[in-house]
Amino acid sequence: MTVVTAFAPATVSNLACGFDVLGFPLESAGDVVTARIVASGVRIDDIEGDEGRLPRDARRNTAGVAVQALLDRLGEPRGIALCICKGLPLSSGLGGSAASAVAAVVAADAALGAGSTLEQLILCALDGERIGAGSAHADNVAPCLYGGLVLVRRPNPPDIIRLPVPPGLTAVVVHPALEIETSRARALLGETVPLADAVRQWANLGAFVDGLHRGDFAQMARALEDAIAEPRRASLVPGLSAIKRAAAEAGALGCSLSGSGPSLFALCASRAVALAVERAMLAAVATQIGGASRSYVSPLSARGAHLIESASHAREAGAGRLPE
Amino acid sequence: MTVVTAFAPATVSNLACGFDVLGFPLESAGDVVTARIVASGVRIDDIEGDEGRLPRDARRNTAGVAVQALLDRLGEPRGIALCICKGLPLSSGLGGSAASAVAAVVAADAALGAGSTLEQLILCALDGERIGAGSAHADNVAPCLYGGLVLVRRPNPPDIIRLPVPPGLTAVVVHPALEIETSRARALLGETVPLADAVRQWANLGAFVDGLHRGDFAQMARALEDAIAEPRRASLVPGLSAIKRAAAEAGALGCSLSGSGPSLFALCASRAVALAVERAMLAAVATQIGGASRSYVSPLSARGAHLIESASHAREAGAGRLPE
Numbered sequence: 001m002t003v004v005t006a007f008a009p010a011t012v013s014n015l016a017c018g019f020d021v022l023g024f025p026l027e028s029a030g031d032v033v034t035a036r037i038v039a040s041g042v043r044i045d046d047i048e049g050d051e052g053r054l055p056r057d058a059r060r061n062t063a064g065v066a067v068q069a070l071l072d073r074l075g076e077p078r079g080i081a082l083c084i085c086k087g088l089p090l091s092s093g094l095g096g097s098a099a100s101a102v103a104a105v106v107a108a109d110a111a112l113g114a115g116s117t118l119e120q121l122i123l124c125a126l127d128g129e130r131i132g133a134g135s136a137h138a139d140n141v142a143p144c145l146y147g148g149l150v151l152v153r154r155p156n157p158p159d160i161i162r163l164p165v166p167p168g169l170t171a172v173v174v175h176p177a178l179e180i181e182t183s184r185a186r187a188l189l190g191e192t193v194p195l196a197d198a199v200r201q202w203a204n205l206g207a208f209v210d211g212l213h214r215g216d217f218a219q220m221a222r223a224l225e226d227a228i229a230e231p232r233r234a235s236l237v238p239g240l241s242a243i244k245r246a247a248a249e250a251g252a253l254g255c256s257l258s259g260s261g262p263s264l265f266a267l268c269a270s271r272a273v274a275l276a277v278e279r280a281m282l283a284a285v286a287t288q289i290g291g292a293s294r295s296y297v298s299p300l301s302a303r304g305a306h307l308i309e310s311a312s313h314a315r316e317a318g319a320g321r322l323p324e
Numbered sequence: 325m326t327v328v329t330a331f332a333p334a335t336v337s338n339l340a341c342g343f344d345v346l347g348f349p350l351e352s353a354g355d356v357v358t359a360r361i362v363a364s365g366v367r368i369d370d371i372e373g374d375e376g377r378l379p380r381d382a383r384r385n386t387a388g389v390a391v392q393a394l395l396d397r398l399g400e401p402r403g404i405a406l407c408i409c410k411g412l413p414l415s416s417g418l419g420g421s422a423a424s425a426v427a428a429v430v431a432a433d434a435a436l437g438a439g440s441t442l443e444q445l446i447l448c449a450l451d452g453e454r455i456g457a458g459s460a461h462a463d464n465v466a467p468c469l470y471g472g473l474v475l476v477r478r479p480n481p482p483d484i485i486r487l488p489v490p491p492g493l494t495a496v497v498v499h500p501a502l503e504i505e506t507s508r509a510r511a512l513l514g515e516t517v518p519l520a521d522a523v524r525q526w527a528n529l530g531a532f533v534d535g536l537h538r539g540d541f542a543q544m545a546r547a548l549e550d551a552i553a554e555p556r557r558a559s560l561v562p563g564l565s566a567i568k569r570a571a572a573e574a575g576a577l578g579c580s581l582s583g584s585g586p587s588l589f590a591l592c593a594s595r596a597v598a599l600a601v602e603r604a605m606l607a608a609v610a611t612q613i614g615g616a617s618r619s620y621v622s623p624l625s626a627r628g629a630h631l632i633e634s635a636s637h638a639r640e641a642g643a644g645r646l647p648e
Binding site for chain 1: 514531
């Protein structure tokens with residue numbers, strides 16, 4: 001029997017001009033999943049930290065579906081039992097379903113000794129996220145798995161690009177006391193967008209990528225504008241413009257919704273600025289929304305999902321036996 | 325009286341994933357405009373190379389409108405007479421109206437000794453191009469004026485970014501014996517686009533800009549895909565897919581319409597590859613379209629519009645006199 005535990009970080013995605021294609025992990029917040037080999041099938045043994053709200057049926061659980069995809073891909077006759085510890089609030093816009101799916105496939109792959117590539121694991125995790133989020137764009141799953149500031153040129157087959165992160169660049173994330181279902185936020189977007197808005201978006205994304213390479217914070221700030229999703233989702237977060245203004249006045253390069261919200265991220269040129277921006281955003285959120293907010297100040301972490309402990313035992317004699 | 329002549333290069337714009345925002349000049353093809361100070365107003369004294377088809381009325385001529393915008397901006401009481409020598413075929417997709425507008429404002433500004441900045445000149449040229457092309461996106465005017473591979477983050481106020489050009493990168497342009505009106509090509513696009521196509525476009529543009537910075541030709545090749553304009557305009561160029569295939573088989577990184585066509589551009593990793601691609605594209609165009617094609621092989625020229633000769637004379641005494 002082999003038991004392996006993996007951590008997968010929270011991720012900021014839909015990075016303003018990088019809607020559906022840009023994301024990065026936070027340093028410490030995330031989900032922890034333990035995978036244990038069982039005779040066959042996928043099951044969820046336990047979920048902590050979800051207040052009983054996530055499906056225990058593996059076929060409807062993001063981590064369960066992801067691991068089933070891995071078993072199918074490997075042609076693996078054995079099964080996996082999962083224990084999921086949610087370190088992220090549900091429907092927060094911080095890639096919680098991606099983190100569960102990624103931690104589960106990383107742990108399960110290690111438990112099985114399969115040594116799958118990141119390209120293989122990402123496709124399995126995407127299968128899982130599709131269950132959780134209603135669609136899968138890989139801008140949470142890819143940075144969660146690979147680490148770093150990631151551009152998803154194409155989710156399948158995966159064409160994942162790690163962009164340079166200028167020294168000092170620091171993220172602030174504030175999670176107000178709201179919940180937004182990803183599927184509801186996506187429905188606000190509609191199926192088409194004005195061409196003029198789309199052109200503005202890709203002009204900004206090109207400028208943002210160029211600014212990253214040259215460490216040009218002023219250009220990055222000008223480019224950190226979402227012409228597509230944020231205007232259509234602004235109603236989901238009361239006082240969004242006031243919160244953005246507070247971030248800007250405190251020195252943020254830009255501030256927008258993380259994922260489909262309600263979490264907001266800001267990018268800052270240094271940790272010192274980020275700490276001031278965090279205070280300003282928390283104050284604005286308290287005024288505009290109230291309730292208890294969580295906040296994080298983090299570099300754009302270079303580290304993706306990884307094993308945090310593993311107990312590997314020789315399988316007992318009588319291999320087909322249920323290891324329960 | 326002061327007479328100044330300027331050259332402004334042909335430009336490739338709508339660079340596949342860079343629709344409306346990316347462009348670069350060719351090295352030698354372009355328009356030449358001579359500006360001469362007159363007492364007041366703007367007039368077109370002569371146009372060569374247009375077979376009599378461009379408006380001689382300065383208020384309807386792209387160069388005339390651009391120079392009027394310059395005079396207005398300067399609060400200049402004197403006027404300008406223009407002689408325009410078209411080095412580019414009309415409606416070719418190579419930025420002919422931008423070249424005339426840019427050469428005219430560069431020549432007129434020098435004739436007047438005004439010393440306007442590029443940011444000021446671009447806005448005047450854009451006013452002119454709006455007359456010629458029905459809309460103005462600056463992805464011809466900006467590279468024509470600034471030189472280099474240019475990203476237009478915003479046309480007004482101008483936010484123009486010169487992107488790095490990896491050593492060896494060479495353009496092929498083939499202009500088949502077709503004419504396409506920019507306004508007709510634009511009408512094919514419609515006002516809205518599917519969000520999924522737009523996301524694919526900005527993912528590609530981000531990857532292309534990253535590839536330029538890292539000199540990663542393989543990534544640039546994957547990203548040189550137009551999810552927006554080319555599929556909607558393909559019917560304007562018979563056999564487009566066969567021509568693109570010929571370019572790819574000869575080693576091009578990518579091939580698409582220049583501007584709104586009918587010219588096609590290909591980007592290649594070296595001049596040697598570009599020469600082979602030029603042959604392959606010309607052969608395919610001969611088969612698919614027939615007629616006489618022009619072609620160019622050029623680096624992504626770093627040089628924008630510039631003065632090529634100027635005769636500066638002290639103004640005669642009796643300043644208000646018509647210098648005719």
